[in-house]
Amino acid sequence: MSSIADTDLLSGPVDEVFRVLDERGEPIVPGGLPTADELLTGYRALVFARRLNEQASALVRQGALAVYPSSRGQEASQVACASVLAEQDWLFPTYRDTAAIAARGVDPVEVLTMLRGDWHCGYDPVETRVAPQATPLATQLLHAVGVGHAARFKGEDTVVMALCGDGATSEGDFHEACNFAAVFRAPVVFFVQNNKYAISVPLARQSVAPSLAAKAVGYGMPGVRVDGNDLPAVMAVLRAAVRRAREGEGPVLVEADTYRMEPHTNADDATRYRSDDEVSDWERRDPLTRLRSHLVGTGALDEVREAEIAEAVEEMAARVRSGVSAESEVDPDELFAHVYATPTPQLREQHALLRAELEGQEA
Known part of the structure; x- marks a missing residue:
């Protein structure tokens, strides 16, 4: 592959993982990187997403949130799927996609409202073009396909980004959604964040397919694997998938190879089903440190910019603490x-x- 721009990212082998940066932040694809400004914007979004995960987890320990499914380690996938959508497009998230919803522009306090135990999702889905977070596995995929199918009937320029995890691919709803979308060429991007566990069930106990992206072959749609901890790579693949869907060529299944660094939720004991060595191995592939290493190495990120980002992030965290801890009117x-x-x-x-x-x- 010579560069992102001149490569068809949706036609490669489904068992090949597309990367742009290696784990040290060194470019793999010559000439394939976005501009320094674009990468800095992406890095800032990653830092915001990581801090949101940290702050929400702390609020659970303080009793201000009932539960929080952290996406720590998956922030590159979370940021990328929101960043490639146009204003009129839709995002259909799961319960673990808080950072993606915030990256879409929804107030983090509103995003966390449901996790406080409130009766509603906290934000206006129609106004934000973000569906309520779905706790049941894969049910939102059918809803996403319905929205995309309806948009085609109405002649709307709408693409739907449908998020799920590896566990959801074992559900019947996943099969029905993919099959319907492919048959009727619905403008949907199925984005599977393969974080290796469905709570405690490892991927090997869920599927013996060569990859989750390989499942796309049976539906007659492109399937792509991408390094889910490599922000520019995920953005490139998802942008190509969105473009294909927008042009009326039908759905795409994208599998992001990533890892959930923290337990399933605060109620989970992850040491019962995975080792510390496994977690440490994935920590070396952290999406934040990978992009930061690249930006520091190229001189695009210096102490002044890092201080500016840190200040803005702490302002966000303080606002989240205040908003989530405030008494709500019943x-x-x-x-x-x-x-x-x-x-x-x-x-x-x-x-x-x-x-x-x-x-x-x-x-």
Whole structure:
């Protein structure tokens, strides 16, 4: 491969992992890197995503969040999938994609609202073009394909980025979504962040396919593997996939080879199913240190720029702490506001009983 620009990233062997930077931050593809400014913007987004993961995990320990599924180690994939979308495009995230939603431009405090235990997702999906975070595996993929299919019917210039993990590829919904999208050429990019575990189940116990990207062959769509810890590589592949979908050529399945550095959630004991040596090996492939090494080596990142990024990141973290820890106003009437467009007699009766009880307490 001579460069990213003159290479068809969607037609290579499905068992080959596309990379731009090696683990030391040295270029693998000559002439294939974005500009220094673009890489600095990407690095800043990585640092924001890492700090958001750290801050959210701390808020769980403090009792301000009920749970947090960290994406530490997967930040390059999180940032890349948001950065390649146009304003009119849609992002369909999972419960682990908080950093991707924030990278899409949604207020991090709003992103974390659901994880506080609130009844709604915290942001307006239509306004932000970001679907609610999906906890059940793969269910959001069917919704994503439906949005993409509808957009084609309406003649809209819309591409849908549908996120999932390796565990979701074992679900029937994954198969149905991929098959439907391929048959009807829906403008969808299926982005699988293969972080090696479905909670405690390793990939080898989920599939014996040569790769998850290889599954695309059976659906008649391109399948691509990319180093999920290499930000410019992930951006290049996803940008090509989005362009293909936008031009009406149908869906693409992209598998990002990455790793979940922290436990599944704060309720998980990862030492029961993986070794410290395995985690340490992946820490050497950290997406932040890889890109930082490249930028420092080329002189694009100096102490002044790092200090500016650090200051902005800490301002974000302070705002998240304040916003998540603030007491939320509870309106009991909201329990009944969004159940049916026209409330049923039973719902109206239950609402009246609640109002009577509350008014009696206030009297």
